[in-house]
Amino acid sequence: MSEKHWLASYPAHVPAEIDPDAYPSVLALLEEAMTRYAERPAFRCFGQTLTYREVDRLSRDFAAFLQGGLGVARGDRVAVMLPNVPAFPISLIGIVRAGAVQVNVNPLYTARELKDQLADAGAETIVIFGGVSAALAEIVGQTPVRNVVTVGLADGTGAALPSPPPDPRLEGAVGFAEALARGAALPFAPVALTGDDLLFLQYTGGTTGQAKGAALSHRNLVANTEQFKAFLPEMTRPGEEVVLTALPLYHVFALMVNFLTYFSLGAENWLVPNPRDPEAFVDTFAAAKPSVFTGVNTMFGGLVQHPRFRALDFAALRVSIGGGATILPITSERWEAVTGRPILEGYGLSETSPVLTLNRPGGGFSATVGLPFPSTDIVLLDETGRAVPLGEAGEVCVKGPQVMAGYWQKPEANATAFTGDGWFRTGDIGIFDAAGQLKIVDRKKDMISVSGFNVYPNEVEAVAAACAGVAECACVGAPDEKTGEAVRLFVVRAPDTELCAADLIAHCRKGLAAYKVPKEVAFLDALPKSTVGKILRRDLRGRP
Numbered sequence: 001m002s003e004k005h006w007l008a009s010y011p012a013h014v015p016a017e018i019d020p021d022a023y024p025s026v027l028a029l030l031e032e033a034m035t036r037y038a039e040r041p042a043f044r045c046f047g048q049t050l051t052y053r054e055v056d057r058l059s060r061d062f063a064a065f066l067q068g069g070l071g072v073a074r075g076d077r078v079a080v081m082l083p084n085v086p087a088f089p090i091s092l093i094g095i096v097r098a099g100a101v102q103v104n105v106n107p108l109y110t111a112r113e114l115k116d117q118l119a120d121a122g123a124e125t126i127v128i129f130g131g132v133s134a135a136l137a138e139i140v141g142q143t144p145v146r147n148v149v150t151v152g153l154a155d156g157t158g159a160a161l162p163s164p165p166p167d168p169r170l171e172g173a174v175g176f177a178e179a180l181a182r183g184a185a186l187p188f189a190p191v192a193l194t195g196d197d198l199l200f201l202q203y204t205g206g207t208t209g210q211a212k213g214a215a216l217s218h219r220n221l222v223a224n225t226e227q228f229k230a231f232l233p234e235m236t237r238p239g240e241e242v243v244l245t246a247l248p249l250y251h252v253f254a255l256m257v258n259f260l261t262y263f264s265l266g267a268e269n270w271l272v273p274n275p276r277d278p279e280a281f282v283d284t285f286a287a288a289k290p291s292v293f294t295g296v297n298t299m300f301g302g303l304v305q306h307p308r309f310r311a312l313d314f315a316a317l318r319v320s321i322g323g324g325a326t327i328l329p330i331t332s333e334r335w336e337a338v339t340g341r342p343i344l345e346g347y348g349l350s351e352t353s354p355v356l357t358l359n360r361p362g363g364g365f366s367a368t369v370g371l372p373f374p375s376t377d378i379v380l381l382d383e384t385g386r387a388v389p390l391g392e393a394g395e396v397c398v399k400g401p402q403v404m405a406g407y408w409q410k411p412e413a414n415a416t417a418f419t420g421d422g423w424f425r426t427g428d429i430g431i432f433d434a435a436g437q438l439k440i441v442d443r444k445k446d447m448i449s450v451s452g453f454n455v456y457p458n459e460v461e462a463v464a465a466a467c468a469g470v471a472e473c474a475c476v477g478a479p480d481e482k483t484g485e486a487v488r489l490f491v492v493r494a495p496d497t498e499l500c501a502a503d504l505i506a507h508c509r510k511g512l513a514a515y516k517v518p519k520e521v522a523f524l525d526a527l528p529k530s531t532v533g534k535i536l537r538r539d540l541r542g543r544p
Contacts, residue, residue, distance in 0.1 A: 006371045007391070011360070018230050018374045020223035020401035025193040027096050029222060029264050031056075037239060037266030044288070045086050045271040048157035052266070055089060058156055058180055065183030069174075070125055074099030074191050077201060079118060079126040079145075080250070081105040081217060082138075084271040086156040087176050087261065088249050091127045096182075099191030101198045103213070104250040107131075107156030108513040112463075115213055118143040121201050121408065122205035127176070128149060140170065148173040153273065156180065181221040195219030201408050202252050202352040204454065213408035214351040216252075222381070223401035224353040225261040227373040231358060232375065234321040236291060239266040242316065244290035246272035246299060251452075253323045253355045257294055266297020266499035275299060282309045289316040296324040296452035297331050297484055300343060304334045314339040319361060321346060323354075324452025325484045326440070331367040343423045345369050347440060349426055351417075355400040357438050368437040376400040378438065379423060380430055393441055396430040398531055446537055448477035448485050455487055460508070464489055467507040469499030474527050474535045478520065488538050489518035492527055523540045 001006040006373065007016050014379050019538045023029040034056035042052045050058075078100045078346045082088045095102045106431050107113065107129055111254060118126070124225035125147040128136055133150060140148070148170050152163035166173055174182075175265040180213040199221055201213035221336040243262045247254035262269060270288040275281050282303070285293075295303075301320060303309045322343040347369035348495050356378065361371035372378050379387050380394030388394035403424050417541055427447075450456040457475035464473045472496040480486035501521035508517045528539035 004372075004377065004436075005432075005434075009360075009371055009436045010535060013233060014360075015374050018223065018226040018401075020219050020226065021195055022226050023222050025195060025197065025218040026221050026260065027193050027218070027527055028190075029317050030093055030096065033264050033266060040239065040266050041268045042263065043086055043271055043345070044155065045084070045273065046154050046159060046161055048086065048154060048159050050086060050090075050157060055093065058090045059093035059097060060188055061180045061183035062090055063183070064186040064188035066094060066098040066100065066125070067189060068186035069179065069182050069483065069534070072098050072100050072147075074124055074193075075198065076125070077101045077103050077121045077123040079103040079105050079121065079123040080116070081107050081109070081126060081128040081451050082133060082151055082250070083107055083129060084245055084249050084275045085129070085151065085153055085273050087127070087151040089263075090156045090180075091176075092249075092259070094118065096193075096199065097188070097191065099193060099197070101201060102299060103201045104203070104252070104520065105256070106250055106513065108515070109135060110510050110511055110513060111135045112353050115139040115142055116393075117203055117213075120203075120211055121213055125149070128409075129164075130166040132168040133170055133173075137167035137169035143189065143281075147250045147356035149176055149179050150174070151176045190343075193218060195222065199257075200252070202350040210412055212410050214404045215406060215408045216353055216404055217543075220353040220402050220404060221256060221260060223375065224256050224355055224373075224415055225264060226356075227375060227402065228257060228261050228355060229265070229464035230374050232319070232361070235362065236261070236265055241265060241267040241292055242290045243267050243269045243290055243292045244272065244285060244288050245269055245294075246275040247294055247324070249295065251324070252350050253348070254294060256353060256355065257321065258292075260497055262292065266533045278306055279308075279323065282312070285309065285503075286312050289313065291318045292321075293317065293319075294321045294323070297322060297327050298451045298482060300327070300335050301309075303332045304338045304403075306330075309339050314341070314436075317341055317348075319344060321358070323348065325449045327365075327486075329365060329367055329373055337536065351407075352398060352400070353404070353428075355402070356398055356400070359437075366437060368433070368439045370438065371436050372398070372438070373402075376402070379431075381419075381423070385419065390432055390434065393429050393431050396426040396428045396438070396440070397519075398426060399423055435445075448475070448487055450485055450487065451478075451483045453515045457517045460487060460489065460512065460518065462490070463508055463511040464504060464518070467499070467504050469494050470504070470537070471495070472500075472527050474537055475518070476537050476540045476541055478541075480519070486519040487516065488520045488540075490522050490524055490527060492524055500538065
């Protein structure tokens with residue numbers, strides 16, 4: 001169906017195929033790195049350093065605690081709701097060593113959002129930052145959770161750093177430091193994992209807004225790390241790279257690229273717990289002198305506007321990679337003017353572990369998302385399921401070893417997510433050029449991307465419609481200089497009510513993460529509808 005015409009654009013040293021079973025599991029990949037690079041620094045954060053040997057020991061202790069202290073067994077789901085703090089990598093490797101499945105949870109989630117995800121995943125154990133534990137305390141009794149491990153900012157490093165306390169309503173919660181101490185005294189039983197074992201449940205709303213867990217296997221992630229290394233051998237030097245991780249590790253982009261790929265190479269990884277603190281962010285960038293930096297458009301744009309950032313030494317920076325949302329040409333132009341390096345834009349989804357395409361270094365900013373990875377096949381299909389001619393737009397449909405087998409316990413969703421012959425439908429519209437570079441010309445029909453975070457109108461509308469005084473509402477994305485897109489809500493008031501925008505926004509804040517809350521509310525007498533009464537969001541886009 002696809003002729004892979006992009007292979008002609010590959011340099012001679014980039015292979016057309018990779019071995020998705022180069023490691024039998026992600027556990028094998030991690031353990032090899034911890035042995036090979038034992039004395040090298042693995043993670044730096046809050047002025048503390050963890051070596052690969054220390055990560056090895058601490059993750060073993062956490063795995064022993066999960067097994068012996070909490071009864072976590074192979075295949076059990078363990079939720080992790082943490083920012084980029086040292087406990088994140090320790091927890092992840094411990095969970096993998098116990099043979100469990102990590103459920104990545106956004107720490108910004110409200111109680112409602114958290115409840116839905118924990119219930120869907122069937123997670124009985126959660127590792128959660130103390131500063132966001134109030135959301136869990138509100139709904140923990142309505143979830144399968146029975147084991148809570150609370151985390152402080154510097155847990156795992158031995159540093160005495162003040163940290164928000166866990167919510168006192170979480171009775172029986174165990175602190176991360178105590179969990180490590182208890183695990184150190186417990187035996188650990190190694191678990192033999194295969195590529196078919198589940199590794200992550202990575203939640204995404206798809207085009208419907210209903211939470212679905214992309215079930216990512218060990219083979220999926222081994223494949224994507226191998227694809228990345230094969231495609232960018234110049235940027236993946238064993239034992240030499242320094243990575244700055246400001247993108248959240250609960251997002252699969254940073255999880256695969258910054259963590260798993262570069263950990264397997266013995267990289268030194270500087271964690272940025274709060275990229276919204278620009279002074280601390282710039283300080284960390286200055287201290288790290290990274291060779292690799294990943295970000296989203298807003299992150300690159302914010303840094304280049306910071307006067308101290310422009311004065312830094314970028315001699316060590318070898319690659320900057322952008323994903324999560326479209327990189328604007330002006331952003332890349334400004335970034336390259338300051339750092340001397342263009343932004344390589346990539347494309348992928350939670351369901352594809354995540355990277356499907358990436359720009360090769362050396363060609364400058366292309367305004368495309370680059371070439372498909374080795375062992376990746378992409379075809380653009382029209383509405384009848386036929387491949388479109390070169391240069392014409394079609395839905396991006398993919399096959400490859402990084403593509404999930406399906407959504408967690410969602411057979412109906414899986415039936416529509418894949419074509420009859422096994423192509424995964426991304427819902428995005430793209431065009432291939434003659435060189436094999438893919439350009440995404442339209443996002444999923446209704447999805448909104450706020451600073452790289454996906455916002456699904458159905459979810460926003462469901463929360464807003466529950467506000468007293470709302471008769472009908474519809475949500476669309478509007479261009480925004482700071483966040484790429486912003487959420488705009490159109491509302492028809494119920495009769496004889498005087499609902500104002502401020503009250504509606506306050507209502508939404510109670511049930512939605514901050515990035516999902518409408519930035520603007522517009523009141524209309526009526527919403528545009530089809531003849532069968534369906535609200536036409538497309539008619540609302542671009543309205544003054």
